[in-house]
Amino acid sequence: MKIKTLLLLCMCAIGTTATCKPADPPSGAEQIYLQGRLDFSASPDDVEAYVDDNAVYVQFNQNFGNVTVTLYNPLGLTVYSGVVNTAVQQTLVIPVALFVEGTYTLTLENASGYADGEFEKNNSN
Numbered sequence: 001m002k003i004k005t006l007l008l009l010c011m012c013a014i015g016t017t018a019t020c021k022p023a024d025p026p027s028g029a030e031q032i033y034l035q036g037r038l039d040f041s042a043s044p045d046d047v048e049a050y051v052d053d054n055a056v057y058v059q060f061n062q063n064f065g066n067v068t069v070t071l072y073n074p075l076g077l078t079v080y081s082g083v084v085n086t087a088v089q090q091t092l093v094i095p096v097a098l099f100v101e102g103t104y105t106l107t108l109e110n111a112s113g114y115a116d117g118e119f120e121k122n123n124s125n
Contacts, residue, residue: 025050025057032056032106036115038064049106051119056094056106060086067110069094074102096121 032049039046039062048059058069064086071080071094080094096104101123107116 025059026052028052029057030119032117032119034106034108034115034117036113038067038108038110038113038115040112042113047108047115049117051096051121053123054095054097056096056119058084058092058094058106058108060084060090060092063087064110064112067108070107070109071096072105072107073099074104079104 029050029052032051034044034047034049037044037046042062042064046060046062047064048061050057050059056071060067067084067086069080069082069084069092070078073079079099082092084092099121101121103118104121105116105118108114
């Protein structure tokens with residue numbers, strides 16, 4: 001019984017920063033237009049990114065291996081950085097609810113390529 005409880009707590013803790021199963025972004029989320037490709041043969045739709053008031057959602061629609069995901073704030077400082085093994089994790093959710101307003105840059109990089117995009121964080125809601 002204790003092992004099940006510990007496993008559940010670990011899964012909940014991990015779930016606050018990243019999601020391991022594919023999930024659609026919530027309705028009303030705006031697309032982050034990514035420029036570049038993580039693989040020469042990949043189509044532009046093989047990686048999608050969205051943002052709403054609470055989170056950035058990155059959806060990997062194919063296996064790109066290990067992808068480094070970095071989020072920069074309006075001052076160019078790193079506010080999130082992590083590596084996603086896209087063979088096992090297709091969706092990454094980065095909480096941004098407490099971030100200040102401004103233009104943020106999302107970058108994705110692996111051994112075969114690079115993509116980035118910008119989005120506006122607006123706290124007026």
